[in-house]
Amino acid sequence: MTSEEGGECVSPDDDEIVRTPEITRRLALLWDPPEPKTRGRRASLTRADVVLAGIALADEGGLDALSMRRVAAALNVGAMSLYTYVPGRTELIDLMIDRAYAELDLPEAGAPWRPALSQYAHQCWMLYQRHPWILQTNMWRAPLAPHVLDAQEAGLRILVDTGPTERQVVEILSVVDNFVQGLARTAIAEDRERESTGLDSDAYWTSMSSFWADWFDVERFPTMNRIWEKGGFDDPAGPLESSLERLLDSIELTIDRARNSS
Amino acid sequence: MTSEEGGECVSPDDDEIVRTPEITRRLALLWDPPEPKTRGRRASLTRADVVLAGIALADEGGLDALSMRRVAAALNVGAMSLYTYVPGRTELIDLMIDRAYAELDLPEAGAPWRPALSQYAHQCWMLYQRHPWILQTNMWRAPLAPHVLDAQEAGLRILVDTGPTERQVVEILSVVDNFVQGLARTAIAEDRERESTGLDSDAYWTSMSSFWADWFDVERFPTMNRIWEKGGFDDPAGPLESSLERLLDSIELTIDRARNSS
DNA sequence: TCCTCTTTTCGTACGTTGTACCGAAATGAG
DNA sequence: CTCATTTCGGTACAACGTACGAAAAGAGGA
Numbered sequence: 068m069t070s071e072e073g074g075e076c077v078s079p080d081d082d083e084i085v086r087t088p089e090i091t092r093r094l095a096l097l098w099d100p101p102e103p104k105t106r107g108r109r110a111s112l113t114r115a116d117v118v119l120a121g122i123a124l125a126d127e128g129g130l131d132a133l134s135m136r137r138v139a140a141a142l143n144v145g146a147m148s149l150y151t152y153v154p155g156r157t158e159l160i161d162l163m164i165d166r167a168y169a170e171l172d173l174p175e176a177g178a179p180w181r182p183a184l185s186q187y188a189h190q191c192w193m194l195y196q197r198h199p200w201i202l203q204t205n206m207w208r209a210p211l212a213p214h215v216l217d218a219q220e221a222g223l224r225i226l227v228d229t230g231p232t233e234r235q236v237v238e239i240l241s242v243v244d245n246f247v248q249g250l251a252r253t254a255i256a257e258d259r260e261r262e263s264t265g266l267d268s269d270a271y272w273t274s275m276s277s278f279w280a281d282w283f284d285v286e287r288f289p290t291m292n293r294i295w296e297k298g299g300f301d302d303p304a305g306p307l308e309s310s311l312e313r314l315l316d317s318i319e320l321t322i323d324r325a326r327n328s329s
Numbered sequence: 330m331t332s333e334e335g336g337e338c339v340s341p342d343d344d345e346i347v348r349t350p351e352i353t354r355r356l357a358l359l360w361d362p363p364e365p366k367t368r369g370r371r372a373s374l375t376r377a378d379v380v381l382a383g384i385a386l387a388d389e390g391g392l393d394a395l396s397m398r399r400v401a402a403a404l405n406v407g408a409m410s411l412y413t414y415v416p417g418r419t420e421l422i423d424l425m426i427d428r429a430y431a432e433l434d435l436p437e438a439g440a441p442w443r444p445a446l447s448q449y450a451h452q453c454w455m456l457y458q459r460h461p462w463i464l465q466t467n468m469w470r471a472p473l474a475p476h477v478l479d480a481q482e483a484g485l486r487i488l489v490d491t492g493p494t495e496r497q498v499v500e501i502l503s504v505v506d507n508f509v510q511g512l513a514r515t516a517i518a519e520d521r522e523r524e525s526t527g528l529d530s531d532a533y534w535t536s537m538s539s540f541w542a543d544w545f546d547v548e549r550f551p552t553m554n555r556i557w558e559k560g561g562f563d564d565p566a567g568p569l570e571s572s573l574e575r576l577l578d579s580i581e582l583t584i585d586r587a588r589n590s591s
Numbered sequence: 592t593c594c595t596c597t598t599t600t601c602g603t604a605c606g607t608t609g610t611a612c613c614g615a616a617a618t619g620a621g
Numbered sequence: 622c623t624c625a626t627t628t629c630g631g632t633a634c635a636a637c638g639t640a641c642g643a644a645a646a647g648a649g650g651a
Contacts, residue, residue: 108600216553237562241511256469260469282356293495294489294498299496372628397608
C-alpha cells in the first residue's frame with residue numbers, strides 16, 4: 068500500500084513506522100497476492116498448486132511427511148523449483164494454514180450467539196479433523212493470515228454484543244478455541260496411536276489396558292481410579308456434542324450475569 | 330492386576346490382556362526404573378544426567394536445539410553413547426517431560442477448590458514458562474508418565490467432591506489445562522518472535538504495527554478493530570491473574586448450579 | 592529475425608539430523 | 622586368567638532444508 072520511501076529499513080529511533088525486513092517479507096507473502104510476471108519464462112505451476120500439494124501430503128502423513136523434496140516429487144518437479152513459488156518450508160506452512168482456514172463455513176453476522184458459537188466450534192473441530200497437521204505446527208500462535216483473521220473476526224462478532232466487556236469477549240472466544248483444540252488433540256492422538264500400531268480399535272484398547280494392569284497404582288492415583296470406575300473418562304458418542312453443550316451452558320451463565328449486572 | 334502368564338505377546342483373539350511390544354517398551358521406559366547392571370563395564374553417566382542435559386538444552390534453544398549430538402557434546406561423550414541410556418530421541422523427550430512435571434508444586438488434598446485450582450493453574454503456567462519446549466512437543470496428548478499423571482490426579486482431586494458429576498470434573502479440568510496452555514503459547518510466541526528479531530520490546534511492537542498500517546483492512550475486520558480500539562486485546566499486567574479469575578468465576582457458577590440442583 | 596533481459600528450472604553440494612552397525616575397551620563373575 | 626557382559630564411540634547412511642549458479646525458455650525492442 069504505502070510505497071513512498073524506497074528504503075526498506077528505517078533507523079530505529081525514527082518515530083515513523085518501522086518495517087523489519089523479516090517480518091514484512093513474511094507478512095507480504097500472506098497478504099500480497101503474487102503479482103503475475105509478464106516477462107521471462109512462464110511458470111509451469113502456481114503458488115496455489117504448491118500449497119495444495121503440500122496440504123495433500125500433510126493431510127495423510129502429518130507435518131513430518133511434508134518435505135520439500137516430496138512436495139516437488141508430487142508435482143513432477145525438481146526440488147529446488149519450489150523455491151520459485153515459496154521462500155521456504157516455514158512460509159509454505161503459513162500459506163497452507165491460511166488456505167485451510169479458508170475452508171471454514173463461518174456463522175453469519177447477526178445470528179443468535181449460542182447456535183452461532185456452536186457452529187464456530189464445530190467448524191473448527193471439523194477443520195482439525197481434516198487437517199490434523201494444523202495442530203502440529205509449532206503454533207505458538209496462529210499466523211497473521213487473512214483467513215485466520217476472518218475466523219477470529221467471525222468468532223468475536225458472535226459475542227461482541229451479547230453483554231460481556233470487550234476483554235471478556237476475547238477471553239471467552241479464546242477459551243472456546245483452546246477447548247476445541249484440546250479435544251481435537253486427544254482425539255487425533257488416539258487415531259494416530261491406533262494406526263501406528265496397526266491394530267484395530269478393540270485390539271488397541273486391550274493393548275493399552277496392559278498399562279493399567281502392569282503399572283497403574285490405585286493407591287497413587289485414587290481419584291483417577293474412582294473417576295475411571297464411574298465412567299468419567301469414557302468417550303461419549305460424539306466427542307464434541309455433550310461437552311461443548313456444557314461449555315456453552317457455562318458461557319451462558321457468564322453472559323446472563325453480565326447482562327443482569329449492567 | 331492379572332499377572333500370570335510369562336508370555337510377552339499373546340495372540341490377538343485371546344481374551345487375556347494383549348501386550349504390544351512397542352507400547353509396552355515405551356511405557357516400561359517411563360515406569361520401570363533402570364535396573365542397575367552389576368556386570369560389565371561401568372557406565373560413566375546416568376539416565377538422569379542425559380535427561381537433565383536434554384532439558385538444559387531445550388530450555389534455552391527450544392526442541393530444535395535438542396539434537397542427540399548436542400546433548401552428547403554437553404556431556405563430553407560420543408553421540409552414540411547416549412543410546413546406552415535412552416532408546417532414541419522421542420523417548421528422551423518423554424523422559425524430559427516426566428522430569429519437568431516432577432517440578433510441579435501441587436495443591437494438597439482437602440484444600441478449598443478455588444485457591445487449589447488457582448495454584449494448579451499457576452504452577453502449570455510457571456512450568457511452561459520455565460520449559461516452553463513442553464508445548465512444542467507434538468503433544469497430541471501428554472505422555473502417560475508418572476509425574477504427568479500425578480499432576481492430573483491432583484487436578485481432579487481438587488474438583489471431585491465439589492458437586493459436579495465425574496465427567497463434568499474431567500471436562501472442567503480439561504478446560505483449565507487448555508486455557509493455561511493457550512495463554513502460555515501466546516505469551517511464549519511473543520517472547521520468541523521478539524528475541525528472534527533481535528529487537529527490544531518497543532521496537533518489536535512498532536515493527537509489528539507495520540502490519541496494521543499496511544495490510545489491516547478495517548472494513549474486513551470491523552469487530553476486531555472495534556475491540557482493539559476499546560483495549561480488548563491489551564495485555565493486562567499479569568497475563569494469568571485477571572483472566573484466570575474470570576475463568577474461576579465461571580467455574581464457580583457451574584459448581585453452584587450443580588450443588589443447587591442436587 | 593536476432594539480441595537481450597528476465598524469469599524459471601533444477602543438478603550439485605554443504606551442513607545437519609537420527610540412528611544402525613560393529614569393533615574396541617572395560618569390568619565383574621567364575 | 623577367562624569369558625560373558627556392558628559401555629563407548631567412530632563410521633556410515635539416508636533424509637533433510639536450502640545456497641549457488643549454470644542452463645533453458647520466453648517476451649520486448651531492434
